[in-house]
Amino acid sequence: MFQILVVDDDKNTRRLLRAVLESEHYTVFTASGGEEALAVMDREHVDLVIVDIMMPQMDGYALTSLLRSSNLELPILMVTAKQLPEDRKHGFLVGTDDYMTKPIDEEELLLRIKALLRRARIASERRIVIGDVELDYDTMTVTRGDEVQVLPQKEFLLLFKLLSYPGKIFTRIQLMDEIWGNESETGWETVTVHIGRLRKRFEGWKEFELQSVRGLGYRAVKKS
Numbered sequence: 001m002f003q004i005l006v007v008d009d010d011k012n013t014r015r016l017l018r019a020v021l022e023s024e025h026y027t028v029f030t031a032s033g034g035e036e037a038l039a040v041m042d043r044e045h046v047d048l049v050i051v052d053i054m055m056p057q058m059d060g061y062a063l064t065s066l067l068r069s070s071n072l073e074l075p076i077l078m079v080t081a082k083q084l085p086e087d088r089k090h091g092f093l094v095g096t097d098d099y100m101t102k103p104i105d106e107e108e109l110l111l112r113i114k115a116l117l118r119r120a121r122i123a124s125e126r127r128i129v130i131g132d133v134e135l136d137y138d139t140m141t142v143t144r145g146d147e148v149q150v151l152p153q154k155e156f157l158l159l160f161k162l163l164s165y166p167g168k169i170f171t172r173i174q175l176m177d178e179i180w181g182n183e184s185e186t187g188w189e190t191v192t193v194h195i196g197r198l199r200k201r202f203e204g205w206k207e208f209e210l211q212s213v214r215g216l217g218y219r220a221v222k223k224s
Contacts, residue, residue, distance in 0.1 A: 002117055003027040003045055007037040007063065008052040008079075013102075017050060017079075020106050021113075034058025034066075046074060048117060051096075053080040053087070061094050068095035073123070075116035079104060119164065128163050130222050131207040135160055142202075149201065154179060158194050162220035163208060171217040191218075 004026050006017045014030045021028045029044055031037035033055050040046070049067070053060035064076050078091045081102045091099050097119075098112055122128055126137035134143045140156040142149045151159070157179045162170065172188040180190070195218055199210055209221045 002047040005046045009055045034063035048075045065094040133207045
């Protein structure tokens with residue numbers, strides 16, 4: 001089972017989060033500040049960190065920045081009373097993966113944690129499994145049963161990105177920037193062309209579908 005570290009200087013918040021997370025069968029460690037959190041991580045494996053921002057000595061920003069500078073890629077979720085846009089931006093700039101404001105909606109918190117853990121698993125395993133279909137990032141292959149398709153790099157990266165976030169809408173510009181890069185001289189129309197190729201390649205596959213969302217962009221929908 002996943003192990004989660006809750007870092008917050010408020011005792012009642014630590015108790016609440018422990019109860020919520022343990023009700024979903026997560027193993028929970030707690031720390032009242034950044035230094036204590038680092039000590040916990042020295043002796044325990046941690047899959048995800050929930051961190052408050054406003055803590056004495058080492059605040060949540062500093063802890064997150066330190067973890068990222070140490071090349072730790074585990075998911076970090078900031079849960080804080082700081083609600084201003086600049087606070088949120090600062091959180092993402094220092095390396096948090098997600099940001100929630102207090103008071104906490106417990107159901108939303110659990111959904112966000114599940115999403116973060118799923119993405120972390122995809123990133124570490126470098127593969128996606130949907131029913132009988134498997135995408136392998138290292139070989140850029142899509143396999144279903146005995147059928148193996150080796151995709152061109154851009155097609156594979158586009159499909160892998162969309163299927164990493166099923167249901168999420170990505171604009172053509174977002175996909176262009178991430179897969180082709182900001183410096184690419186290719187127009188965003190190339191995304192449409194590659195989506196068309198992927199649709200033709202996987203036409204009739206029941207496991208997933210690439211959908212156009214009028215005026216917005218594209219999303220992948222898992223069907224099994």
